[in-house]
Amino acid sequence: MGQGQQERVTTSLAGAVAEEIGASLAPVDAELERRYPGDPGTRQPVHTVYVPGDAFTADTLRDWGDRALAALDEHAPDAAAFAAALGLDETLADDVYARVRAKLEREPVEDLRVDFEDGYGSRPDAEEDEAAARAARLIAAAYADGTAAPYMGIRMKCMEAAVRDRGIRTLDIFLTGLLEAGALPDGLVLTLPKVTYAEQVTAMARLLDAFEKTRGLVPGRIGFEIQIETSQSILATDGTATVARMIQAAEGRATGLHYGTFDYSACLGVSAAHQASDHPAADHAKAVMQVAAAGTGVRVCDGSTNVLPVGPTEKVHDAWRLHYGLTRRALARAYYQGWDMHPGHLPTRYAAVFAFYREGFERAAARLARYVDRAGGDVMDEPATAKALAGYLLRGLDCGALDPAEVARQTGLTRADLEGFASPRRGDLTATAR
Structure with a gap:
């Protein structure tokens, strides 16, 4: 057959066969769409900061940023000192240090949770009522005047019998206070701690449904995070992964799975020093969480370190190196969010995050550009890899590690283009390939 001659195409199966198969798989198609909608395509904060309900004030966010900057001034007054303390590549030192300081001045906290659980403890009802109402008033005011973190909310008490009613009341006071102040902010986040059974997640979903109906809100408006800090939340008595059932029990409201380092470790009998x-126990739990959440649109958040960067410079540097190393380790394992317990953790959180994205930026941008242009290279990438590359660049942009102009220059793509690659629901990954 000569070149350019049209190929003769023949088939054997009747069209009815494909139709029958399509009909038989229609329920599966619907189930896949419902259970695995993919990443929501929204910004994920790099951390969550916890502040006890009685300690939260209108100045908390700025105070954390100022205290973090003061820690830098005292213990790492320049890029060289900071890089030496962390073992940061000298070629990145100036850029990372400048970005860390700028971040602490501009947006020191990306996600703040006013804590009414372990960080708050048991208080007289009137006292917790007042603290919950104050949290609502201050958060509403922060969103109104533009001083809020991108994400803010509360961690209530859990659904266990001893504290259930108290937790429900605090949540009601907080959400009602936000509505009385105007509306629920777009960055609202709620955390349900110490979840053991999927039924507790269902109860939380029903509670929020009842609140929405009472206040005339759009169904499903309010989501929540599930805190994983008990062994039962990972493995059920029948040997199945409880956390997978919890995601489904949330009825579409689950937004995140947060690993609780110390409660979970203690539950397994890990000694305090370890x-x-x-x-390894933490790695196992988070791996199960990661697999259970994959494709569901629910994000996984790492835990925290309780080693605080306080005291003389030598001790601060030791704590910084630990926190920096743990954060880098988590990022490599695709845990893009973690907890920070002290203002002194902010410099190393951002240093680790910025270094992670700065180190890989040029190669990731070049790979994505080659994929888009269908050009060759030393790596043969597929659509799934293009999705990961775009997601990497978007996370770097969101936190301030990368600048829009340099990403556009290196990739030839706009942010909208990147979002199209990162979120398949926004279009076929191959559609934008030139």
């Missing part, structure tokens, strides 16, 4: 986010 309770850390890089313990």
Whole structure:
């Protein structure tokens, strides 16, 4: 057959066969769409900061940023000192240090949770009522005047019998206070701690449904995070992964799975000296969480370190190196969010995040550009890899590690283009390939 001659195409199966198969798989298609909608395509904060309900004030966000800057001034007054303390590549030192300081001045906290659980404890009802109402008033005011973190909310008490009613009341006071102040902010986040059974997640979903109906809100408006800090939340008595059932029990309201380092470690009998986010028990739990959440649109958040960067410079540097290393380790394992317990953790959180994205930026941008242009290279990438590359660049942009102009220059793509690659629901990954 000569070149350019049209190929003769023949088939054997009747069209009815494909139709029958399509009909038989229609329920599966619908189930896949419902259970695995993919990433929501929204910004994920790099951390969550916890502040006890009685300690939260209108100045908390700025105070954390100022205290973090003061820690830098005292213990790492320039890029060289900071890089030496962390073992940061000298070629990145100036850029990362400048970005860290700018971040602490501009947006020191990306996600703040006013804590009414372990960080708050048991208080007289009148006292917790007042603290919950104050949290609502201050958060509403922060969103109104533009001083809020991108994400803010509360961690209530859990659904266990002893504290259930108290937790429900605090949540009601907080949400009602936000509505009385105007509306629920777009960055609202709620955290349900110490979840053991999927039924507790269902109860939370029903509670929020009842609130929405009472206040005339759009159904499903309010989501929540599930905190994983008990062994039962990972493995059920029948040997199945409880956390997978919890995601489904949330009825579409689950937004995140947060690993609780110390409660979970203690639950397994890990001694205090070895309770850390890089313990094998922690790695197992987070791996199960990661697999259960994959494709569901629910994001996984790492835990925290309880080693605080306080005291003389030598001790601060030791704590910084630990926190920096744990954060870099988590990022490599695709845990893009973690907890920060002290203002002194902010410099190393952002240093680790910025270094992670700065180090890989040029190669990731070049790979994505080659994929888009269908050009060759030393790596043969597929659509799934293009999705990961775009997601990497978007996360770097969101946190301030990368600048829009340099990403556009290196990739030839706009942010909208990147979002199209990162979120398949926005269009076929191959559609934008030139």
